[in-house]
Amino acid sequence: MSSPTQAFFGLLQRELRLTIRRRNDWLNPPLFFILVVALLPLGIGPDPQTLALIAPGVIWVAALLATLLSLERLFRDDFDDGSLEQLLLSPHPLPLLVLAKLLAHWLVTGLPLVLISPLLGVLLHLPLAGILALPVSLLIGTPALTLIGAIGVALTVSLRRGGILLTLLVLPLYVPVLIFGTAAVTAPAQGLPNAGQLALLGALLVLALPLAPLAIAAGLRVSSH
């Protein structure tokens, strides 16, 4: 009998392997992220002060949408080819397997956003303090976005056109993350401390980390019914 740890890392390995072999999957979200932010100055105008003012919000919204776009296919392939059934029938706790899938997904789609974000901060003339705060806020915020969004994905996976429903389900839940995330960048850019905003963002993540996998597992069982 395989141990739960083996199952966790087995699934993680399979997911990472699959993404590496399908290049489009992991190139899309960062490309979307970069394009949205890079096109913005063309529409707004090149005034550094205006750009610096809206930079935190724009970068955060772009990261949020990039995450949402990438999430739609999280369980879709597994659902279509029958692997999801095999996960549901595994002798290991389903929330644990869900967590492995989400970790793989975040490593491929969330982490690149965190790493690229300082560069985009420079592009939008964000002050140095803001540029430094940006990846920190995204590092805490994007896993929360993935965890919360996946609940919606699990509930809509059996629907052929679940995309719009997914957006409607998930966006209200994303609002707190967006507000605290943006505030955690805006404050240092204006010379204020941001420990409070980061703490609240961290609290959201700490709350989502154990609870979301339970909800996702239940959602998947309902969807496969």
Added chain:
Amino acid sequence: MTAAPLLLGTQLTCVRERRRLFRHLDVELDVGQALYLEGANGSGKTSLLRILSGLSEPRAGTVLWRGENIRDCRLSYYTQLLYLGHNPALKNDLTALENLQFYAQLSRHHGEAEQALTHLGLRGHENQPIRTLSAGQRRRVALARLWLSTAQLWLLDEPFTALDRTGVQHLQQRMAEHLAAEGAIVITSHQAIDLPNITRLNLS
């Protein structure tokens, strides 16, 4: 008091898209027995298999594994269950070997994946991505799990699909071995099966 049967479904009712597929259906399966589900297309064979596996909830009735409701003993039931749906559940971008190794990590397996593949005539195809294999070869890769699993109960949905004659023979032989080794099987198929201890259940 006699011991509880291995798998017992009582008064099962299944409704799909407002159509009643079956109702008050009793299913009983003991060690060493096979149950062969017959019926026309759309008569509820797959639905019954999914209910027995716990993937779907029946509209009414319960499924008991060794006398315990499968909802209350899900994880211990699943250590003894191998369900192969009509979808082979293989990843197209992974090789045959990688697919099997993943399932070995996910559930109870013993023995070598390479050996099972060789046994099924897939030697030389182990490191080929699934997408490059034929339908019959894919089916063989999926079925290789029957040679690796230690599960006691097999739920097989149309396992003979796309198999050639030697493949069918191989599979029947393996099923007979499984039954002899205190296993149990529930199977749907449109093909005649020749197994000892087989009970037929017609859903039409």
